[in-house]
Amino acid sequence: MSVMEYPATQHQHFAVFPIAAFNDNYIWCIQPESSDQVWVVDPGDAAPVIAALTQKKLRLAGILITHHHRDHTGGIDALLRHFGKQTPVYGPDNTAIHGISHPLTKQGDYRLTAGHTTLSLQLYAVPGHTLDHIAYLIDDALFCGDTLFCAGCGRLFEGSAEQLYQSLQKIAQLPQDTKIYPAHEYTLSNLKFAAMAEPDNQALASFTEQAKQLRQQQRPTLPSSVARELAINPFLHCDDARLAPILSQHWQTAADSAVTRLKLLRQWKDNC
Structure with a gap:
């Protein structure tokens, strides 16, 4: 099986590089410098x-x-069979995930050691998409699964919506040069919806052209960054009352709080 590099x-x-899986998943690989070992994030396959x-x-x-x-978890057992049962698997403390050896x-801060590699990271609880969702901040790289x-x-x-709002706020408050590594290549679809929610966002329009070119070249649009997401992502703009009129018009209801705006935005995207 050959893999596109x-x-x-x-x-x-x-260094971080992606492995494409399924239709639009990225399995991110973290390779410490001067090492022939990698850590993989969310190996669904x-x-x-x-x-x-x-x-x-x-x-x-x-x-x-x-x-x-x-x-995000479907490949754990086969990877352990192939690379060895001693391979550590870190993740949420959820018995629904078969194969977690280190819940x-x-x-807070963690120092994970395996083989001759060590990862120092900050762990964030980011519920919303699921209740058990966590994200890993390693230096200036955030691996956030399906939260953002x-x-x-x-x-x-x-x-x-309240939980997701608080989780997104944790990410929004990270340093702006933090690289964002989500688990899916949903960018073009998301940009199309974002333009409906924020038709006057010039940063959004500019990045859309860049993202289209990347995908035409079969290149990932990721990683993103906190700075980029603060500029183009309507789900990080829910504190801005300028979203209220378009949401109120679409749903014929008041959009008078940040959490309500997030909830209505998410429902709108779900139905697109």
Whole structure:
């Protein structure tokens, strides 16, 4: 099985490259500098991971999971069979996820060691899309699963609009140069909806052209950044009352709070 290779994004102590899976998933690989080992985030499918690491002559150090959905967890068992049952799997403390060897129960700082690699990270609880959702901040790279997408956010499958609002605020308050690594290539669809919600957003229009060119070249639109999302993502603009008129017009109801605006935006996107 050959795997399309994408350019890696360089950080101070590691590089990050994606492995494409299913129709639009990215399994992010974190490769510490001077190491032939990688950590993978949300391996929904083992086959492309095994193929990519074999092709690159890399070994699997560990696995990070953000939430319980199968397109993020489905490859755990096969990866453990292939690379060894001793491979550590970190993720939410949720018995619905088979294979978690190191459940993470609290927000805060962690130092994860596997093989000859170590990851120092900050863990964030970001419920909304699911109740168990967590995100990993490693230096200036945030691996946020399905909580925040480029120009969008995850559906409210389990949590409330209030929970998702608070989770998005945690991300919005990170340094603006933080790179954002969501788990899906939903960017063009999200940009189309964002333009409906914010038709006068010039930053949004400009980035849309850039994103279209990237996809025409079969290149990822990711990673994004906190600065970009603050400029183009309507789901991070819910504190701005300028969203209220278009939401009120669409839904024929008042959009008089940030949480209400987020809820109405998400419902609108769900029905598009």
